[in-house]
Amino acid sequence: MKIILNAATSIDGKIATINGDTKISSALDLKRVHGLRRESDVILVGISTVMNDDPLLTIRYGMNKQGTKNPIRIIIDSKARIPLRSKIVKTANQIETRLVVTSKAPSKNLKKLEQRGLKIMILDQGTEEREVRREDNGEKVDLKKLFDQLEKEGVSNVLVEGGGEINWSMIKNNLFDEIIITISPLIIGGKKAISLVGGEGYKTINESAKIKLSRIQKKSNGEIILHYKNIKK
Numbered sequence: 641m642k643i644i645l646n647a648a649t650s651i652d653g654k655i656a657t658i659n660g661d662t663k664i665s666s667a668l669d670l671k672r673v674h675g676l677r678r679e680s681d682v683i684l685v686g687i688s689t690v691m692n693d694d695p696l697l698t699i700r701y702g703m704n705k706q707g708t709k710n711p712i713r714i715i716i717d718s719k720a721r722i723p724l725r726s727k728i729v730k731t732a733n734q735i736e737t738r739l740v741v742t743s744k745a746p747s748k749n750l751k752k753l754e755q756r757g758l759k760i761m762i763l764d765q766g767t768e769e770r771e772v773r774r775e776d777n778g779e780k781v782d783l784k785k786l787f788d789q790l791e792k793e794g795v796s797n798v799l800v801e802g803g804g805e806i807n808w809s810m811i812k813n814n815l816f817d818e819i820i821i822t823i824s825p826l827i828i829g830g831k832k833a834i835s836l837v838g839g840e841g842y843k844t845i846n847e848s849a850k851i852k853l854s855r856i857q858k859k860s861n862g863e864i865i866l867h868y869k870n871i872k873k
């Protein structure tokens with residue numbers, strides 16, 4: 641299975657402003673992203689991304705020739721907080737959509753979401769993992785279990801579209817093959833503005849994830865697209 645992490649950042653590594661404004665990519669770059677979606681079986685995002693962006697996560701720009709099937713949408717949402725009025729929920733009857741939760745998710749929420757066509761996967765972290773991540777209160781979904789299951793189902797290509805917390809979990813668990821970053825000629829700033837990778841972070845450079853630059857694309861609008869390969873996989 642190939643896992644690609646894609647995102648757009650400012651030159652200071654932010655993926656959103658302090659107010660959650662996140663329109664960083666140009667229309668041209670979004671066309672490229674939709675091309676990536678077209679090659680994917682699954683698009684995965686975290687719940688905070690859904691709460692902030694109310695995304696559709698479908699193939700639209702340029703590429704959606706008749707008959708093109710949208711990828712399965714997977715939302716990582718420990719407590720099943722996804723709003724019933726969100727575009728994802730409203731379209732779940734037309735596009736396969738899975739909500740990955742923990743056993744702490746309220747069953748009344750799960751019932752309502754199932755009625756609207758979402759498929760629920762309950763994937764708690766094991767005890768060992770919970771102890772390591774005390775700050776999570778044992779409330780995070782086990783992404784390793786999720787990807788094992790997707791592999792068993794025959795999923796070949798997964799596109800992860802953020803946000804920062806999900807990116808951290810994917811990187812920390814070595815669950816990525818490629819990272820594609822569009823660096824837009826912008827400076828966003830703000831200590832609390834969300835960065836490309838959140839989480840607790842590595843304590844030393846020695847521990848940090850090692851990646852290899854494989855391609856650079858320079859666009860006339862000033863965007864730079866960097867492609868990195870994971871050298872540990």
Ligand SMILES: NC(=O)C1=CN([C@@H]2O[C@H](COP(=O)(O)OP(=O)(O)OC[C@H]3O[C@@H](n4cnc5c(N)ncnc54)[C@H](O)[C@@H]3O)[C@@H](O)[C@H]2O)C=CC1
Nearest residue numbers: 647648655656662686688689780781802803804805806809
């Ligand atoms: N510029 C860009 O390319 C993109 C920007 N964004 C922006 O990023 C922001 C959201 O990012 P974040 O706040 O970092 O949240 P996120 O979207 O990464 O979601 C994180 C949440 O998912 C849940 N979760 C459950 N299991 C988890 C696990 N194993 N690992 C990590 N999270 C788990 C937790 O509730 C956690 O708080 C939004 O403002 C969004 O607009 C998001 C995607 C792309």
Ligand SMILES: Nc1nc(O)c(N)c(N[C@@H]2O[C@H](COP(=O)(O)O)[C@@H](O)[C@H]2O)n1
Nearest residue numbers: 648662663664665693695696697698801
């Ligand atoms: N590639 C990229 N560039 C940006 O500037 C972005 N803000 C994002 N965001 C991601 O795309 C999702 C929106 O998808 P739809 O257009 O609604 O289909 C958003 O939720 C982020 O995952 N990506």
